[in-house]
Amino acid sequence: MKVIAVGGSVTGLAAAAALADAGHEVLVLEREAAAPPSTLDEAADGWARPTVPQAAHSHAFGSRGTNLLRDRLPDVYEDLLGAGTGRVNLADSPPPMLGDFAREPADDDLNMLTVRRSVFEWVLRARALSRPGVSVRTGATVRGLVTGEGRVTGVRLADGTELSADLVLDTSGRKTDAPKWLATAGLPVPEQTSESCRITYYTRYYRRLTPAPPGPLNRGFGAGGLWDSYTAVLFLGDGDTFSISLGVLPDDKEMKSLREEEAFTAAIRATPLLAGWVAPGNSEPISPVYAMGGLDNSSRLADPAGDLPVGFYGLGDAVCTTNPAYGRGVSLALAHVFELVDLLAAHPTVDRAQAARFAGASKGLLAPWLGESIANDRGRAGLWAATVAGERPQMPPPGIVTFGTAVAASTKDAQVWRRVAQVMMSLVSPAELYANDEITERVGRALAGGPPPQLPGASRADLVAAVRGATAGQQAA
Known part of the structure; x- marks a missing residue:
């Protein structure tokens, strides 16, 4: 044909x-x-x-695509590895709070490429x-x-x-x-x-200068988290490269200056989980800051x-x-x-x-x-909008599994972690996470004593202060 x-x-x-x-x-x-x-x-x-x-x-080159390349376009897969692409299996880096994590056969599919x-x-x-x-x-x-x-x-x-x-x-x-x-x-x-996804992204690329990662890797393929008014995620690349992407509401006026290198760096340094990666001597930037909005x-x-x-x-x-x-x-x-x-x-x-x-x-x-994606974006954007406005975010109804509650529970229950990973990697249908009776019960049980400690990020006040300080310093110069 x-x-x-x-x-x-x-x-x-x-x-x-x-x-x-x-x-x-x-x-x-x-x-x-x-x-x-x-x-x-x-x-x-x-x-x-x-x-x-x-x-x-x-x-992110997730498991479904990685496994398809390996199995059906093996020459592409092998050439990517030859070009310095890294291989990651997410089950090799489960949340440390899970304690004695026992692998299951299905975990062998949780593969990713870092490139x-x-x-x-x-x-x-x-x-x-x-x-x-x-x-x-x-x-x-x-x-x-x-x-x-x-x-x-x-x-x-x-x-x-x-x-x-x-x-x-x-x-x-x-x-x-x-x-x-x-x-x-x-x-x-x-x-x-x-x-609308109601998010604007800012991204910059770096080359690591240290022999070992200068910060934690809580996501296997990188590190990051989602906080009350922004998200920041580091993605490992080929060789010693990595990128960091910050996401904020498109109408968050305080964050418009993230397209400027000083403000972008200040926001990362205000995020304890990622600050070590951009500390002097640990890495060097190899690109400007790129911005992308208008996403639907x-x-x-x-x-x-x-x-x-x-x-x-x-x-x-x-x-x-x-x-x-x-x-x-x-x-x-x-x-x-x-x-x-x-x-x-x-x-x-x-x-x-x-x-x-x-x-x-x-x-x-x-x-x-x-x-x-629509459901998760509505929930995340609602949280961010409430925080920016100084209001209390609306909580999901009891007994309803959301992406946020599932991720929180995944640090306490290995089966919830596994299902979150499988859905994030497009290996099983979203219904297997959000409309599964066993998972709903496990999430409720895991969070019955309250949510786990949050990843070290920046509060809204600290983030705004860091970005304003960098912008003011640039204007003074």
Whole structure:
């Protein structure tokens, strides 16, 4: 089958590699005209991706995606390890409060890779384009779809060129123009829903200068926590690199200066859990501070029983986006890619039945994570908004498991910790955490004596004071 993938970032490259391995021919259309770095070192030092706004920020490569790479794209997995990517199993670093932690067979799946996004994408691109069935065309902007006999048969580029294919994939990410393409072609457009994540991120990259980690690693792949008005998470990268991302409410005026290096550093130093990592002599910054806002939990998932375009499928962020704080983007994109690969093997005819099957598989895969992200973001944003306003946060009803209560209980109950980890790593459905009678009982029992001690973060007053002090010092200078 001849396939066109519109978008040459992680989802498009992974789709190209996986489909080529299944015997298909794939042309990747990349809007960006600039040539990618020619070496891994150049990519690692900062690969500018203006068409991929999230590329400059921290990434978690969770268990579902890591295991798929290992099992179904093993050459990519091995090359990532050769590029300095670290391997982590979360069960090797359970909360110390759990005491004698006994591993279970399911823990073997709690794998993660620690690597910068730029290194990950460069390795994936090199391996994808090494396949005989994959080619790429850069500087190619799609302006519309070509149709015939009631189905999509190709794409139309900005210069008027028409390219034909048996199947067109939208791998262009959260900024996709697919609704416009479909509407112009007279094809059904899936209903779009969107709700703000109510968070803005600030990220900076560092190189560790010490032989051992200069601070605790309470998350296996890094360190961090969520406090009453912000979140701060450190992500280990390839080699001796790491990144730190701070998240705050978009309308938190006191935190607007986090885009300035002095204020960003001050906020980290005010967070005891992470302060040691940026102490003089322990690390050096290797990037500016990057900011990213305007994030939504959104869906363009089609109704399997409704009217569907034939020969055109969206993958990953092009059809569903969730708050990147949960680190599921790459894992879910890879899972979505292999849903398509397996569907094409079982149902190779491009027709209405195939479209319905893929729409059903897409909804089954992605909708639960969208719902969880929306619920968690509402709770977290409500907590932060109340704190910023000097009000008392509203507590969840008794007997209801939320992400916050589950995480708190996970420091006292190994089975709750395991289930939280499995859900965070996209290995089991969110319902297995939030709507499971045994887990609900365990959470209630673990928290009956009160919540556990909170991770060492900054109070709202301390955080504001630190950021104001850094800003004032900069203005004085």
